[in-house]
Amino acid sequence: MKNKHIGPQTVALAAPPSVVAFSNIGGKMESQGPLASYFDELCQDSFFGQKTWEKAESTMQEKVLNRALKKAGMDASQLDYVLAGDLLNQCIGSSFSLRSFGIPFYGLYGACSTMGESLALGAMLIDGGFASFVAAMTSSHFCTAERQYRMPVPYGSQRSPTAQWTATASGCTILGHQGDGPYITHVTCGKIVDMGITDGNNMGAAMAPAAHDTLKAHFQATHTSPQDYDLVVTGDLGALGSEILMDLFRKDGIDMTRNYQDCGMLLFDLQAQDMHAGASGCGCSASVLNGYLLRGMREKRWQRLLFCPTGALLSPTSSFQGESVPGICHAVTFSTER
Amino acid sequence: MKNKHIGPQTVALAAPPSVVAFSNIGGKMESQGPLASYFDELCQDSFFGQKTWEKAESTMQEKVLNRALKKAGMDASQLDYVLAGDLLNQCIGSSFSLRSFGIPFYGLYGACSTMGESLALGAMLIDGGFASFVAAMTSSHFCTAERQYRMPVPYGSQRSPTAQWTATASGCTILGHQGDGPYITHVTCGKIVDMGITDGNNMGAAMAPAAHDTLKAHFQATHTSPQDYDLVVTGDLGALGSEILMDLFRKDGIDMTRNYQDCGMLLFDLQAQDMHAGASGCGCSASVLNGYLLRGMREKRWQRLLFCPTGALLSPTSSFQGESVPGICHAVTFSTER
Numbered sequence: 001m002k003n004k005h006i007g008p009q010t011v012a013l014a015a016p017p018s019v020v021a022f023s024n025i026g027g028k029m030e031s032q033g034p035l036a037s038y039f040d041e042l043c044q045d046s047f048f049g050q051k052t053w054e055k056a057e058s059t060m061q062e063k064v065l066n067r068a069l070k071k072a073g074m075d076a077s078q079l080d081y082v083l084a085g086d087l088l089n090q091c092i093g094s095s096f097s098l099r100s101f102g103i104p105f106y107g108l109y110g111a112c113s114t115m116g117e118s119l120a121l122g123a124m125l126i127d128g129g130f131a132s133f134v135a136a137m138t139s140s141h142f143c144t145a146e147r148q149y150r151m152p153v154p155y156g157s158q159r160s161p162t163a164q165w166t167a168t169a170s171g172c173t174i175l176g177h178q179g180d181g182p183y184i185t186h187v188t189c190g191k192i193v194d195m196g197i198t199d200g201n202n203m204g205a206a207m208a209p210a211a212h213d214t215l216k217a218h219f220q221a222t223h224t225s226p227q228d229y230d231l232v233v234t235g236d237l238g239a240l241g242s243e244i245l246m247d248l249f250r251k252d253g254i255d256m257t258r259n260y261q262d263c264g265m266l267l268f269d270l271q272a273q274d275m276h277a278g279a280s281g282c283g284c285s286a287s288v289l290n291g292y293l294l295r296g297m298r299e300k301r302w303q304r305l306l307f308c309p310t311g312a313l314l315s316p317t318s319s320f321q322g323e324s325v326p327g328i329c330h331a332v333t334f335s336t337e338r
Numbered sequence: 339m340k341n342k343h344i345g346p347q348t349v350a351l352a353a354p355p356s357v358v359a360f361s362n363i364g365g366k367m368e369s370q371g372p373l374a375s376y377f378d379e380l381c382q383d384s385f386f387g388q389k390t391w392e393k394a395e396s397t398m399q400e401k402v403l404n405r406a407l408k409k410a411g412m413d414a415s416q417l418d419y420v421l422a423g424d425l426l427n428q429c430i431g432s433s434f435s436l437r438s439f440g441i442p443f444y445g446l447y448g449a450c451s452t453m454g455e456s457l458a459l460g461a462m463l464i465d466g467g468f469a470s471f472v473a474a475m476t477s478s479h480f481c482t483a484e485r486q487y488r489m490p491v492p493y494g495s496q497r498s499p500t501a502q503w504t505a506t507a508s509g510c511t512i513l514g515h516q517g518d519g520p521y522i523t524h525v526t527c528g529k530i531v532d533m534g535i536t537d538g539n540n541m542g543a544a545m546a547p548a549a550h551d552t553l554k555a556h557f558q559a560t561h562t563s564p565q566d567y568d569l570v571v572t573g574d575l576g577a578l579g580s581e582i583l584m585d586l587f588r589k590d591g592i593d594m595t596r597n598y599q600d601c602g603m604l605l606f607d608l609q610a611q612d613m614h615a616g617a618s619g620c621g622c623s624a625s626v627l628n629g630y631l632l633r634g635m636r637e638k639r640w641q642r643l644l645f646c647p648t649g650a651l652l653s654p655t656s657s658f659q660g661e662s663v664p665g666i667c668h669a670v671t672f673s674t675e676r
Binding site for chain 1: 393434441443444446459528652656661664
């Protein structure tokens with residue numbers, strides 16, 4: 001077997017797997033944002049018809065998986081694997097949503113980088129001959145994340161200016177060994193990067209060095225620069241983290257200002273919706289990818305897109321114990337040509 | 339690319355990856371158990387020299403990874419990926435242990451099935467040409483697990499007779515595209531199975547149907563029966579779960595009594611150590627595999643071994659909300675011959 005590693009952390013897929021179908025769902029805030037028309041479903045009820053927010057989050061994943069299967073014209077039994085994870089303790093958003101589907105399941109934890117991790121592993125499983133069809137999925141919910149990481153929403157805590165707003169959203173991509181694209185041509189696996197940031201309300205700053213590290217490795221391995229992509233898009237660095245990332249590349253002599261965007265700044269209207277530094281959460285990059293971005297690629301708005309979701313691998317316990325915030329970023333290249 | 343799926347949920351590796359090195363570490367209880375002589379390191383201090391139990395758990399992972407690398411004669415930079423996860427919220431046992439290594443990292447959450455999940459994905463990444471060397475790793479710690487899932491240890495809560503004792507242990511396997519074995523020849527990915535058990539203190543009963551489901555799929559796909567293995571070993575079903583699994587197979591007309599064991603019943607002396615239903619935790623099957631089992635295979639005690647760690651995908655939140663306990667089991671075949 002030829003080694004498909006082409007350089008630091010990066011593999012080139014021999015037979016680039018195709019996006020077969022994709023779906024997303026969002027909540028009330030997402031319905032008021034600039035990308036509202038790119039959602040398959042928007043729900044004004046934060047409980048999504050359930051009794052708890054955690055069950056609501058599972059319901060979101062159930063819904064996007066069912067929608068993606070329907071769009072693909074597939075039955076759950078045709079999926080060889082589902083690769084999924086979320087921010088909830090023990091990833092119950094994924095495990096409880098998947099109970100009824102009977103699909104072989106590999107559970108992931110990559111914090112807000114999960115959409116990238118699931119696509120990367122899914123693409124490799126297909127390219128390696130281990131699967132014909134794989135679903136990659138994740139979610140986040142503002143109310144479950146606030147309760148778990150910060151304060152229960154009913155407390156009405158004041159938010160720091162650097163804080164981001166966890167998206168109430170979910171996204172699912174079905175990948176296949178054949179299809180009409182876009183295709184995943186390369187994946188770059190991130191390393192954990194920890195620059196010593198201890199402010200859990202400034203996750204953009206904690207994650208930006210990880211995005212820099214992974215993107216640098218990706219550009220080096222693929223002999224590309226930002227200009228070789230129609231769009232380079234990070235997951236949820238937000239206003240501050242995006243600035244830091246562009247600064248870090250400026251110091252390397254690389255101009256990221258022309259075709260770089262961040263899902264955390266695309267999902268909401270930061271000013272009008274009073275969103276401070278932007279959106280965050282696994283569901284942020286997942287819902288932006290599985291709506292705005294992939295639809296844009298299908299409509300040929302972009303031919304080559306580098307999708308780089310970022311994750312902050314902290315927990316409330318690690319922060320209480322004085323630890324800094326380790327970051328990670330996985331990058332996936334989508335191309336309309338194989 | 340030839341599809342390597344040979345039947346339900348199961349793939350046959352084209353060039354079975356080899357175990358290159360393995361290492362384990364345990365705590366005080368493990369040092370008093372029957373497998374003590376199969377540990378690389380045993381520490382009487384539950385803090386492992388750290389200030390908190392969570393940092394102790396990260397330290398265990400650091401130590402086993404360093405030991406495994408040393409045994410393999412490798413540097414961390416030679417690993418293409420590390421696949422790791424643990425029971426702690428947001429898997430901080432893994433992410434904080436890996437900060438200093440600089441190895442590309444895919445984080446997993448499979449509860450106590452994590453050792454199986456990491457080996458399965460690692461073997462496929464190597465066989466698919468995406469990696470030459472991969473580390474698969476996990477851990478658990480009695481005190482971090484009690485605090486998080488049940489009650490802090492200092493409360494002195496009484497334990498139910500069906501309760502299991504979370505192992506304070508960690509294990510790491512380094513897999514490579516070449517080596518002297520044992521080799522991973524097949525992997526079977528589990529589905530989530532939930533039979534409606536709601537007692538979080540009886541996880542063996544919750545996980546046994548998942549083990550039954552995965553093993554049945556494995557036997558069917560590989561046209562084997564338990565008798566084709568020198569040993570079939572589950573992760574941490576414990577005394578009750580093991581009985582249930584054997585019962586389920588008895589109903590299928592399959593005799594599991596002759597060569598079946600459970601890591602949860604091997605790690606401790608249940609009577610003498612007052613361990614109720616046995617050991618549990620990601621570190622249970624991980625430390626039994628990466629000591630007793632793999633050493634036994636290298637010493638030719640067993641030629642073919644089916645390793646099937648089981649996970650209970652619950653969280654305290656899901657239990658508080660009245661949910662049942664979903665189980666999962668991943669199976670990995672080790673063989674001394676390629």
